[in-house]
Amino acid sequence: MAQQEVDAGAAAKALKAFAAIVGAGNVFSSEEDKVAYSDHFAPDDMEEQHQPSGAVAPSTVEEIQAIVKIANEYKVPLWPISRGKNFGYGGAAPVLKGSIILDLSRMKKIEVDAASGTVLVEPGVSFFDLYDYLQQQNIPLWISVPGNSWGSVAGNALDRGVGYTPYGDHASRICGLEVVLPDGDLVRTGMGATAKGTTWQLYKPGFGPSWDTMFCQSNFGIVTKLGLWLMPEPESVLGFDIDVDKPEDLGWLIDTLGQLRREGILQQSPSIGNWLRAAATMTTREEWAKPGEVLDEKVIAAIRKKFNIGWWAVALRVYGPVEITEATLKVLERSFNGKPVLKMSPTRWVKGGAPEGSPATGVPVTYPLANANWFGGRGGHLGFSPVLPVSGDLALKYFRRNYDLHNEYGFDYHPSFAIQDRSMNNINQLLFDQDNPEMVAKLDTLFRTMVKEAAADGFAEYRTHIGYMDVVADTFDFNNHALGRLNRRVKDALDPNGILAPGKSGIWPSPKKGGAA
């Protein structure tokens, strides 16, 4: 890796110059500020290794362009954040210690095209903001929300976050970006590249190469506006909440849901979670076991009994006119015939009735964040998220291996398997207690072991924490890391001074000629 160091003197000068652009009140460089923009979900060591040297919070595109110009002059790296709530993946903190946070949370414009079902948001707009806006304006469009709805709508989509409705693959619903390039040039993608841009939010590809996906999980530009498709409020949302009793039920459950997804009968991506995903937001570990004790099947059974939950659970929902959702429900029901289901509770929301009030109906939530309290102390979690083929046998193999690994290292296994069109995202939340040094010491080894074992089978992560971006990027090794070479060539072409988010997704600028390597 072309790891570099930030020149503290240059950073201080840049921060001073930023104050002249945005006002001193929007530049943050005290020790408290640095902590505020750090990664609170990371162990202390890691948090310290990724501490920024300050932050600047512009409110307009012109201010961003002026900031970028200064960053280029002083060769100081900027780490853009939308709202900084990327918990488990780094929060607000940069890969490279000493980077200056470019905090876009003040930029909160929302423009909805109600007839077409689209929105154009600035990075500071949270899921709550957008939900409130639609409610207040009485616009019959639903948003898709992630488990942490404090986050930024734009930031979440750009980082490929997911949600619960048929629009839950947020990145795939992006339609048009406005981007400040690392040299300050302002570009609009797709049909937004025409001056009038009448169809900017309506047609994704534009003419010639399309760039939206190139600004996802990358450091090629600062996204200042993001177009997104919203779901017209359906006439009904019907479904089943399904629980199964045994660990090995995961196999048939995945195969059943995989087929329903491939055939387009299920249009959301159902996420199968284990008993701990459910329990960790409702109780804490100390109520059930002594520190260091492995949670055996007896304890798990007790927890499951108390909260009336399966070993695995999944929520299925179908959206649309009642005739269609009712017919689809019958097909779903049939596909579970003869399967050892523990509980299969129907759910039903029809327009005009009391709202289900869950994220399945586009209502923002934060309760899943409570799982960070599971171990007590200052909680945290780290996501290990490989992409796997949709195969029950394979999932069982991975489940058993990672379950044993977790127990071996003293962690409690907290996995989910989200069934997508052709793949599944196996998101494992490594819950831990930042105040437990023994646990923290093992975290890194466990994480690296899982990355390595997945890579040996040809599986890679869809997203990772700032501390592991190089580790994950390194597993993309076809033709001696050809993808990394491509990434870097574009990086160097667009960002010759390497000022934008160096290290993001493992992409580092080339060492400068005449400078330190």
Added chain:
Amino acid sequence: MAQQEVDAGAAAKALKAFAAIVGAGNVFSSEEDKVAYSDHFAPDDMEEQHQPSGAVAPSTVEEIQAIVKIANEYKVPLWPISRGKNFGYGGAAPVLKGSIILDLSRMKKIEVDAASGTVLVEPGVSFFDLYDYLQQQNIPLWISVPGNSWGSVAGNALDRGVGYTPYGDHASRICGLEVVLPDGDLVRTGMGATAKGTTWQLYKPGFGPSWDTMFCQSNFGIVTKLGLWLMPEPESVLGFDIDVDKPEDLGWLIDTLGQLRREGILQQSPSIGNWLRAAATMTTREEWAKPGEVLDEKVIAAIRKKFNIGWWAVALRVYGPVEITEATLKVLERSFNGKPVLKMSPTRWVKGGAPEGSPATGVPVTYPLANANWFGGRGGHLGFSPVLPVSGDLALKYFRRNYDLHNEYGFDYHPSFAIQDRSMNNINQLLFDQDNPEMVAKLDTLFRTMVKEAAADGFAEYRTHIGYMDVVADTFDFNNHALGRLNRRVKDALDPNGILAPGKSGIWPSPKKGGAA
């Protein structure tokens, strides 16, 4: 435009060197060969302006890498084609006269993952090839085909061609590419960038920036393998063939279908075509009018009567288990209640029954190509294809304006409106007779007039003919052509000698230092 000229001497030397790589039998440089790789649907002048200086047909990635190396040495441009059947948009011919065609039609490998519903194809695989393969292997997966199924599956998707089923937005079903970059480096995108690449065809984005859409309609690399999702054979395909009687019925028809598409009730993109789209494949103009005569409503009525067709017609199809498609059909029917429908003929295919045998059920076709014979002589057509918001009023405005323009210039109006999620592609086929000099002379003016008028409203084309790529790219003028600057920066970074498809989508390499501008 940084228009350049190809050095004929260098091209001749390169062709000789190519023979050493692929064998003399796979290098083509006679006058007949040049004609074979020209644009047969273009008027003579235009065909001549885009004539290649020869062609080379490799059969392996290694041969392509060796060819690219030589092209860089001699600074000779290559124009990659998959099968060269991009009729109406240039066929096999290059933007820049004298470019050497890199003909990939010998590369015909097909790898299907039947369980996951995906395929990896080389560029030479046609829709017929893939269809035959699935039939022979008895694999229950359907392909989505365009009107010209002679074309390449990969080439069509990369050029953003469309088809009739829910998988008809072919580019959006691409999952993973293998690409030879202009310097000969070999990269695999997405999850294919891991050496084992187990999930290459299963998860599109990969980790970090994703590149698949950047290799669409661009000149940044030579795609040698393309992953594509295929539709599991549904249990049933039900639908309606709908005809309406009056030109102005287009308005409500678009608004009705637009809502059904936005709400996800219709999952394919229905294409509304006028009477001429239907008639031009069944009859020729001379049977109905004298040359130069405008086709008035009386003639149109006679043609419509003979073939029993509406002024506009559209085929709606829904796919899935019978319970769901039957329920969906009821919703469709209800949405047409009270509308002035001329004919609404139900269609029904259920697994095991006689196949519908139409492209709506994934069967390859070529009959739409017959429309080139409409005017007699050597037929041709040119596509004018703006992207519009889904609005009946707007469509009527465009319809009237372009209809009058066609009549004014002596062309017969042959439009279709394909209703997508949030936009509609208004594909106008400018049919003409290459042997009618008067008509050919007017073609260029008519085309440029329509581009200009659309641009004034903020609308641009999704795809265009090689002769108009600069004209269309020029309408992307936000921030003084910021998109063009971005395109060129990446172009120069990846292709410093500018050897790959100069001028494709209006992207030209920067003039070389010390060379001619």
